[in-house]
Amino acid sequence: MYFSNKQTKLSFLYNIGIKLTHFALKCASHFNKKIESGVKGRAESFKILEDNLNKGDKTLWFHCASLGEYEQGLPVFKKLREHYAKHKIVLSFFSPSGYEIRKNSTIADFVIYLPLDTKQNAKRFLDSVNPELTIFVKYDIWPNFLNELKRRNLRAILISANFRKNQPYFKSYGKQLKNALFAFEHIFTQNEVSKNLLLSINYNRVTVSGDTRFDRVYSQLELDNTLDFIETFKNNKCCVVAGSTWPEDETLFVNFINSESSKDIKFIVAPHNIKTSQIKSFQEKITGNSILFSEKDTKQLVDNQVFIIDTIGILSKIYSYADIAYVGGAMGNTGLHNILEPAVFGVPIIIGFNHDKFPEAKALIDNGGLFSVSTKNDFTSILNKLISNSDFRLKCGSKNLEHIKKNKGAVIQILDYLRI
Secondary structure, three states, X not given: OHHHHHHHHHHXXXXXXXXHHXXXXXXXXXXXXXXXXXXHHHHHHHHHHHHHOOOOOOEEEEEEOOHHHHHHHHHHHHHHHHHOOOOEEEEEEOOHXXXXXXXXXXXXXXXXXXXXXXXXXXXXXXXXXXXXXXXXXXXXXXXXXHXXXXXXXXXXXXXXXXXXXXXXXXXXXXXXXXXXXXXXXXXXXXXXXXXXXXXXXXXXXXXXXXXXXXXXXXXXXXXXXXXHHHHXXXXXXXXXXXXXXXXXXXXXXXXXXXXXXXXXXXXXXXXXXXXHHHXXXXXXXXXXXXEEHHHOOOOOHHHXXXXXXXXXXXXXXXXXXXXXXXXXXXXXXXXXXXXXXXXXXXXXXXXXXXXXXXXXXXXHHHHOOEEEOOOHHHHHHHHHHHHHOHHHHHHHHHHHHHHHHHXXXXXXXXXXXXXX
């Protein structure tokens, strides 16, 4: 009885917390456009579903926290879209950054913000969608939605899951989240560590399939990655591509670009945030010639040393022109961005020091194709070595491509389980 009462109290506190979060977001939306987009979008989600879905419609539901999880799940989503061609597919995001960039995704009929995780919202959502199959990617475990799926005996799986022992699922205070995991009929994990953590809480319907991102990035090699304007800018010179950078990453590059040793090198920098003020601040610190993507049709690309990409959606293709790549996010606390995108093109990669939560980074470091730096001197030293020693550069890059090839195949395992 004690544990039952304790669990009831925790559930009550969780639901109160969600309602307080809703209130806090509404208040914050008056001061933050990103939060405002999420609040407005969530308010429209039910109308979109109820106006467009009929009771007899067959549906699938894909849920992703943000853009990274969408890219992770995309190879599975595409196969399901092909197999269930007559089903209506609902794709939900929690984060505005995922929704805004992929709101026109062709793998779904409806792209929405996931309503906040209240019991009432979960019931109303599933009354409308009633999915034949639900797929969550990596994390974003919402207890009320998942428990309602379980109560209705609706199928749900979690793919590319990556757990750590310090997460609430594996703590005494995290019973509600732990119970929500049991709503999944099967969980596909990225690694053995995650599997063993699930086994420790007596969740046994688990398979180590690996990370679907390897399949996703490998498919990039099958596409036409040609960008004529990048080819013109590069002009057959050694090119360093810095992707998804933050100001702390860009500080490293300003020093190096302005040094004498960089004069014969081309640099492409694609900031994570393309705010005009931030880009202007970065560009003003560069002493050499630089050009923005938005200026490329009015200025001579070949005459510039630095090309700043003030747009989104083309970074994965730009990496195909890199001789050396730098991936941002790990010099600060924002989180390392996708290192597998440049790795698939067989180029060596440099990142910052804050990558403990990213097992793919450790694997590429151990494999010899990725280098972590913590200071400007570290950065300058490894970048100079990669620039000056082409044999070393090619050897390191080839190790990254081999790692991608070795680890793809998660999608096949998931589809086999689904009998597709």
